[in-house]
Structures are given as C-alpha cells and as structure tokens.
Amino acid sequence: MWGDVDDRRTPSLTVRPLKSGRGVRAAGEIGLATHTIWERVLEQAVREGEAVYQLELSEVTFVDVAGAGALAAAAGRLGEGRRFVVRRPPSALCRVLETFWPGLSTIEVSMS
C-alpha cells in the first residue's frame, strides 16, 4: 500500500492498515523525506469517509511542523461529524498542534 517506503532512504515511514479497517498504524518519523508518504496517507484517510479515523502513532518517533500542518489541513477537510483520533503521538506533535491549531475539533488526541 502507500506506506511502502524507498529502503535506500533513512528514515522511513511505514504505514499499515489497522485490523479494524478504520485507520492506520504508522511507524518511523515524519520529516522532509517522508512528507509525501504522510500526505498521501492523510488524503486517503479523508477520502475513506469513516466518521472516526484512527491514526495510531505510538511508533512514530518524530513529527516536524510541516507534518503537523499536513495533519491539521487534512482534518480541516473532514466533513461534518467526522474526526481523526490520533493515538499516542510524539509529544512534539501535540505541542505544534496546540501552538498553531488550538481547539481543533476534528483532531482528538488519545494517549491510550
């Protein structure tokens, strides 16, 4: 799927569907080398139309400001009544979201 990564590059971002089918589990880091993959993942998430779409990020070690911005932009494209649940993201992601998109109702951060 879209998460398959060019192995010559470090770091990588690998993305696999969750067993529930309502989201993905990502592993690696989100930075300049992986923005394209991340944005494709988010575009797909917006297209799929689930009311609640899980982004399991416990194995993501870093998200830069542009990566957080892509998430906020995608969340802004979710229609009425839909949201992302972002599970166990790296703390820098929360910090950037709180700084630039406080109170974004379409992203729910869950630490469980």
Add this chain to the structure above:
Amino acid sequence: MSAAAEHMDVLPGPFVHPALFYRDEREYLDATVPFVREGLAAGEAVAVAVPGERLRLVRDALGADADTVRLLDMREAGRNPGRIIPGVLRAFADTVASGRRVRIIGEPVWAGRSAAEYPACVQHEALINAAFRDRAVTILCPYDAARLPAYVLADAYATHPTVIPAGPRPRSYDPDAAVARYNEPLPLVADAMTFPFAAESLPTARHAASDEGRRLGLTGVTLEDLALATAELTTNSVLHGGGSGVLRVWAEGGHVLCEVRDGGRMTDPLAGRRPASRDQRGGRGLLMVHLIADLVRVHTGDDGTTIRCWFSR
C-alpha cells in the same frame, strides 16, 4: 516615486509607536496609567506587556480598570525578542475586531538584558514598524532612562518615530538601518559538537543535536524543543539555504545553544515573526523556533545565514 506617494510618507499613519523615557516609578506610572485609561475611555482594546515588577505597579495603580486590560509579564512572554511580534503583539492585536483601535504598552528592553539578547531587542523594536504599518495600533515602549546606557536610548531614537517626553532629538529615526546595524556576525565557537548535514542526513542531525543536548543537561520538553528547532532549521537549510549546512551544539552558562549555518540569504526581515493563519500551508518552521527558544539570533549576508538559538538548561 510619485508626488502622492511622497505625500503619504510624511503623513502620520494609523500606526503610532512612541518610546517613553522614564526615570523612576513615578514617571512610569504618570505616563502609563493615563495612557491605559485614555485607551479604555475611547473603547480601545488595551494590553500591557512589561517586566513583572512593573506590571504589578501598573496593575495596582489601575485598580478595577486592570480587569479589562490584558496583562503579560514581558520577561516570560517576550524572553526571546523575536517572539514578541507574533506571540505577544499580534497575538493580541489580531483578536480585536477590525475598526477597533488597539493600544499596547510593550517593554522589551530592560536593564539586565544580556549582551546576546540586546541586538535581537533592537531588531525587534525596529521591525515593529514594518509589522504594524497601516494598522490602527498604538504601541508605547517604555525605556528606563535612569538605568539603561546611552547607546540603548540612542537606539530607541532609531527605532521609534517619536519619543516621549518630546524635545530636541537627534534626527536618527531609521529602523532599516537599525536592523542592518544589529545584523551582527555570530563568530564560530570552538569545541562545539559539529555536524555537516544535507537532505539525507536531516534525521541524523536531529539525533546528534538531541544526544548532545541531553549530555549538556537538557531534559523533558526543553530537549524536545531543541530537537524540533534543529529539525526546522536544518530542513530550512535544505529547502531554502542551498541544500546543506552545518549544525553546531554547545553550552554557555545556563544555556544550550544550537546553531545552523548555510549558504542562503534571508531577504525578508519579518520571516518567522508573522503569526500563521490557520489555513496557511507551511512556512511555520522559523516561527515555531522563535516561539520555543529563549533567544534566537540571526546573521544573514552574502556569505550565508547563521541562526543560533538558546535553550535554558
């Protein structure tokens, strides 16, 4: 330039930016308290961002009026001068409905600002003029004339179109020249952890900064901030600074410093000092660095750009 444009230059615009030279508490309160009350009486939105001890004086003197004024300790909110425009001044002014005038007391320069901080203070004061041009905003900047050295007051003449009290003044208002004068070289530091990077080594550069920051005593959120700042600055070098650069990390006194040098030139002096709109794609990296670091210094020129940030340890 057309005659009309020349004419515009000499008319006072809607933006008013006086410096206030005060010599003691009495003079401070005699100027700032009526300034706040005038604003409130005119229905303006009023904020006071000054060092904590002065903030308490103003708050106590305002009594019940203080409840309708936004009060901020500039020692915290404006520790890094580069965050004052986006994080304090525009953060307040941009929440006010258009048509309503904004009035702010902002005191970014106080006795005790370090030699490293001071050039960033002057550049900040100068850039306020560009950041608020044509906006219905008044920003009064108090200067402690009894304790600040003469060159600081001279710089205030260069960065403020008017100075209170009025009187004979040097004809020296020239904010662009002040920005250029304090675009000071940041000499190479010996014995710093040094890591040349390019696109493929961005993550390794970030890890190297984190490891060194941890070794030098950073923990928790501050260590994460160092990693984030490193990522943003090195990524900017790859995208806008010629594709590569050199990262350095070292400690000085109570701070861990992180510096990124590249071959690019920053042409926009307000880069990183404009608040981002919610819908804006990208362009938040340097702003984030300004918001999280205790100090950011920039030197830019034909030979390249150096950005140095300080994190308390």
